[in-house]
Amino acid sequence: MRKIVLALVLSLVGAGLSAPADAEPRLDSVRVWNELGLVAVRATRATDADAARTYAMLNVAIYDAVNGLAGPARAHALIPGPGPRGADPHAAAVAAAHAILVRLDPDRTATYDTQLRADLAGLRPGHRRDAGVRWGGEVGQRVVASRADDGSTPVQSQPAGSGPGAFRAEWSGVQYRNVRPFAVANPAAYVPGPPPALDSLDYAAAFAEVALLGDAGIPAPDKLATFQFWSVPAGTGQPAGEWVKIALTVSRGQPLPTSARLMALLTMTLADSTVPTVGTKFNHRHWRPATAIREAETDGNPLTQPNPSWAPRAGSTGGTPEYPSGHSSYSGAAATVLAGFFCADNVRFTHTTDTAPGGQARSYPGFSAAAAEAGRSRVFGGQHFEFSNQAGLAIGRNVATEVLANRLLKRTGPTHHGHCPL
Known part of the structure; x- marks a missing residue:
């Protein structure tokens, strides 16, 4: 054949x-x-x-x-x-x-x-x-x-949960928690611990933040625009695709072996970040802010107040469990690879996402700045708590660190990524 x-x-x-x-x-x-x-x-x-x-x-x-x-x-x-x-x-x-x-x-x-x-x-x-x-x-x-037997098929689902703290809908794609990685040795090493307990002060603080910043009933055109810019749902290049586009922008003019290596490092890291992200979502099946805020009387926390009519600025509640933010995982992974490859995080670039309002571009002073905005956009949309943004960014950074340190290195002599002596 x-x-x-x-x-x-x-x-x-x-x-x-x-x-x-x-x-x-x-x-x-x-x-x-x-x-x-x-x-x-x-x-x-x-x-x-x-x-x-x-x-x-x-x-x-x-x-x-x-x-x-x-x-x-x-x-x-x-x-x-x-x-x-x-x-x-x-x-x-x-x-x-x-x-x-x-x-x-x-x-x-x-x-x-x-x-x-x-x-x-x-x-x-x-x-x-x-x-x-x-x-x-x-x-x-x-x-x-x-990759034919890497575990990405057949599609598997997790049933809907019930009760305080639980994501209430069935969701598909959970087979990715066991997919064979491209580059890291053990994706399970990057699965973080649980989110803050529902009755904790940290949870109440994150709850209060998203209840304000992500509330569709409070006009905030700048926050809505930031959410929309990075939203990239099905039918777009998806979050990983935006970082593919960014990498193509900043690597323009590189010789073929260099650009091929950058894109392989980047995309293997993005794919491998999926595995602990999905694994964490599956393990904790944490509820989205919309459910948490509407049903706050059930969480056992005296510092949270229910609002049955609360709606997320994004207009939807999200199709997978809340913890962690997948957008943040991809962004943390990509920003770390790019900064490591070029040995600099202050590489300026201008970018337009597939969902940029009016197609308007945004400019960034470096990779981590773009990743930070992408992660915060999920809070602005009322999709995630800030602790889930931070957990996702950490997953991506940690996966990228392993990939940069161990993959596609020179066989003899000193090796490096871009100008980095790694």
Whole structure:
């Protein structure tokens, strides 16, 4: 079957797709294929967990295809090299990306075939290009096979809870608490302890904050706009996708091996942050602020006051348990990877999310500033308590720290991420 798939890929390199003999590759294949990945996630209305997995598979395939032709100079992500000597890494990258997306999003195969033909037309024809296509296609197919039994399917659900503190709705996707990670050794190590007890002062303080800041009945256009900017629900690129877009912005102009490594580190970390996040939600099944505030008379805390008519600024109560904030987990993970890769958190950038009100961009002085705003947006929307924001940010930071310290490092000599001596 693999030979048939690779033959089909090579057949796309048809007559008339030859670049001038003196042409140099000008492909920005990491950007182009990640943008196609974002489109696929939007079109399929992927969940946040499925989206993060898609981005990781795509970028692991690109990285391993390119790295396998470089010695390999660095440790592989999933598929070890070496690939064929002298093969074109640009051809390998686009063939690997194509192999992933046609399997994960078959409804848009024609689009991916067209992009592959266009990319290969920009490369010199001949043995180097064909060898790169074969190697990249093989890597992509092997990545798909390696993740086929990772536990992301079949979809599992947790039934609705009852009583004080419990999330009241059934929710799906709980199989991700046991999904095999891409990069960390043991995701369970990052599952935090429980949220504050319902009768505690810390809980009452967080309750009072979200009851004010997240109240739909109190006009606050700035807080509503911040929530909307980072809301990115199903039908968008999802929270992980916004950080993919940010990474593409700040890495513009980097050579192929560098950008491929950054995106693989980032997306593996995002995907692995899903696992302890879902595990924590499953373990504690904590109620959302809307239920907590409406039923505060049941929580046993004399410092909380019920408001049966309270509604969240977001307009919805949320479809998964409250603790921790998944948006915060993804944001903490991505900001840590990016700051570690560039050895700086003060990299300025401008960003527009899929749900930015009026499409208006926002500018940030660095990665952690954007992550902090993304996390706080969940409180402003009345979706999460601040302790859940902080727990999510910590999950993401801790997962990222392990990934940066242990994955995709040079095989010999000093190693680094960007300019960081790590």
